[in-house]
Amino acid sequence: MNKVVVTQKLPYPVVEKLSGYNIFYNDKDTQMDRNELLMQTTDADAIVSMLSDRIDKELIDNAKKLKIIVNYAVGFNNIDVVYAKEKGIVVCNTPHILTETTAELAFALMISVARRVVEADRFTRGGRFKGWTPNLFLGTDLYRKRVGIFGFGRIGQAFARCCRGFEMDIVYTGKSRKFDGELLTNAKYLPFEEFVSTSDFIVVTAPLNESTRYTFTIDTFKKMKRDAIFINVGRGPIVKESDLAFALKNHLIRGAGLDVYENEPEVHPELIDLENVVLLPHIGSATEDTRYNMADLCIRSIRNFLEKGERPWNEV
Ligand code: NAP
Numbered sequence: 001m002n003k004v005v006v007t008q009k010l011p012y013p014v015v016e017k018l019s020g021y022n023i024f025y026n027d028k029d030t031q032m033d034r035n036e037l038l039m040q041t042t043d044a045d046a047i048v049s050m051l052s053d054r055i056d057k058e059l060i061d062n063a064k065k066l067k068i069i070v071n072y073a074v075g076f077n078n079i080d081v082v083y084a085k086e087k088g089i090v091v092c093n094t095p096h097i098l099t100e101t102t103a104e105l106a107f108a109l110m111i112s113v114a115r116r117v118v119e120a121d122r123f124t125r126g127g128r129f130k131g132w133t134p135n136l137f138l139g140t141d142l143y144r145k146r147v148g149i150f151g152f153g154r155i156g157q158a159f160a161r162c163c164r165g166f167e168m169d170i171v172y173t174g175k176s177r178k179f180d181g182e183l184l185t186n187a188k189y190l191p192f193e194e195f196v197s198t199s200d201f202i203v204v205t206a207p208l209n210e211s212t213r214y215t216f217t218i219d220t221f222k223k224m225k226r227d228a229i230f231i232n233v234g235r236g237p238i239v240k241e242s243d244l245a246f247a248l249k250n251h252l253i254r255g256a257g258l259d260v261y262e263n264e265p266e267v268h269p270e271l272i273d274l275e276n277v278v279l280l281p282h283i284g285s286a287t288e289d290t291r292y293n294m295a296d297l298c299i300r301s302i303r304n305f306l307e308k309g310e311r312p313w314n315e316v
Pocket of ligand 1: 075102
């Protein structure tokens with residue numbers, strides 16, 4: 001009987017959908033301890049991993065029967081994909097099904113920072129609202145402003161579609177032009193320097209890889225407009241968090257909205273004290289429908305591969 005390890009509790013009937021398998025299901029909302037993960041995967045044929053699980057050489061070497069790893073995320077920077085493939089292990093993720101959900105969260109962050117929604121909520125709950133005044137919580141408009149998208153792939157382009165409703169001037173940058181995306185969203189390609197210095201909003205929807213790591217440091221923040229708003233729903237280490245905190249504290253930029261962090265789940269302590277940043281706990285794909293569909297894709301990928309030898313369409 002094939003063994004499947006599911007490393008964390010999913011909003012999905014895992015046991016029922018994996019009937020006929022030997023299942024190790026960590027039916028808890030907490031990450032598996034490293035030793036337990038190594039122990040349980042020793043004789044596993046398949047793993048459903050979370051983005052917080054480190055699937056590295058040690059684990060792969062230890063899991064002698066492992067045939068397929070399915071990451072419950074679209075990002076897969078937690079997995080040594082090159083090594084897994086060398087060992088003949090199939091690695092999958094959950095692309096497409098979380099695209100619109102994550103783009104919507106990026107948009108929610110952008111509008112929250114622009115209109116100071118969270119700060120104003122804290123103010124009202126704190127009993128400080130003493131009546132309407134012309135200067136209370138002045139924000140900035142989205143309408144017809146320039147929005148720069150760093151990572152113009154599935155999520156970046158879905159985000160661009162949201163921005164069209166606000167008649168925003170959409171620009172993007174990157175290693176290559178995305179002609180289809182340009183046609184579908186009316187976005188313009190800009191070289192990085194011009195992208196950084198002319199955007200009113202910069203939104204990161206890129207994966208973490210060696211070309212994106214620490215793209216946004218103090219040098220980049222200094223080149224941005226003083227009124228710029230920075231949003232990150234990609235991955236934390238694309239940004240040097242201490243530099244962002246410095247930029248926000250010293251008003252080099254207007255504000256920021258973050259869903260991801262350099263050393264998750266830690267958040268740079270200086271960010272916690274700042275009013276001009278909205279901080280979310282990595283909930284980009286967190287809707288009931290999407291999280292169910294992600295789990296369903298993971299389980300179907302494993303079953304189809306192990307039972308019918310079907311190569312998953314979502315292999316990375
Ligand atoms: P995707 O379709 O592969 O898009 C990624 C885009 O980033 C591609 O267009 C890629 O361009 C671009 N890119 C890569 N390196 C770049 C660089 N150095 N400079 C500029 N652009 C670069 O992936 P996706 O489905 O949109 O997901 C993107 C990322 O979002 C995931 O990898 C994950 O880290 C993150 N994410 C976060 C959450 C969350 O909960 N916050 C949820 C889902 C996803 P090329 O094609 O030219 O390489």
